[in-house]
Amino acid sequence: MPYPRKRFGQHWLKDISVHEAILRAANLDQAQAGGDPLWVLEIGPGTGQLTQRLLARGVEVLAVEIDRDLCRLLQKRFADQPRFHLVEGDFLRLPLPQEPRLLVANIPYNITSPILGKVLGSPAHPVQQFERMVLLVQKELAERLQATPGSKAYGAMSVRTRYLAECELVCTVPRSAFKPSPKVESAVIRLSPRPAPVPARDPRWFNQLIQRGFSTRRKKLLNALQGLVDRKRLSAALTQLNLNPDARAEELDLPDWLALSDLLLDEVERTAPAHRQEEEPR
Structure with a gap:
């Protein structure tokens, strides 16, 4: 069996109970109830431990x-499995396959954020192909994805994720569940993409606002958004929304950010329309 390669962020999950928790969270039986073949996307199957359990559930x-060596191992291991389909390549450089409705994977921690950006999209360009995504990620990242206002982990990623999907913590995973053991704790999360509960009038502006607001966490919004929004107009908007004029970014919940974004939009379009041309952070 190939040894895990550090440059690919490989750690083999050996704990069967975690595999089973992932499969339960994916809810494969319910997803197959419609009768059509259920396709599941697995990023980084490694040696195929989770793959084998997915195939045993009757999915494609x-x-x-x-990893080329792992591809050879997988082709040999699942040579008699017509429901196994392997693509060799860098997921981030490949077009998103259209067949899968579920994403189930132990993804490399060193590229988790770009993977999430690709499968979830952004407020301006959401990806709603997947009904569910069950992912094994670094625990710290899982905390950021589902963080609430006032917590240390709460940030721009938390707000964007809540705009795009529901996020649930399935279970935490100790280092001992892997071979070799990673330096960090892990967690299984379930993401359920859905339309934004209250869409922003201008999702790109909304995304830019939260990105700038959280860029300097210790600063008040009046200072953090300086140069992006007129200070007096921002203070008036916060007061109008019954928010603390001296608030910091981590004090605002998703509805607060949406309301602030929409309220400031007319002013910003009049004074700085170029914001639409700025590249949107992912």
Whole structure:
């Protein structure tokens, strides 16, 4: 069996109970109830431990693996499995496959954020292809994805994720569940993409506002958004929304950010229309 390669962020999950928790969270039986073949995307199948359990549930598995040696191992291991489909390559450089409705994976921690950006999209360009995504990620990232206002982990990623999907913590995973053991704790999360509860009038502006607001966490919004929004107009908007004029970014919940974004939009379009041309952070 190939040894995990550090440059690909490989750590083999050996704890069967975690595999089973991932499968339960994916709710494969309910997803297959419609009668059509259920396709599941697996990013980084590794040696195929989770893949084998997915195939045993009767689903079509589309696996994307960048490691050439692992691809040979997987082709040999699942040579008699017509429901196993392997693509060799870098997931981030490949077009998003259209067949899968579920994403189930132990993804490399060193590229988790770009993977999430690709499968979730952004406020301006949401990706709603997947009904559910069950992912094994670094625990710290899981905390950021589902953080609430006032917590240390709460940030721009938390707000964007809540705009795009529901996020649930399935379970925490100790280092001992892997071979080799990673330096960090892990967690299984379930993301359920859905339309924004209250869409922003201008999602790109909304995204830019939260990105700038959280860029300097210790600063009040009046200072953090300086140069992006007129200070007096921002103070008036916060007061109008019954928010603390001296508030910091981590004090505002998603509805607060949406209301602030919409309220400031007319002023910003009149004074700085170029904001639409700025590249949107992912």
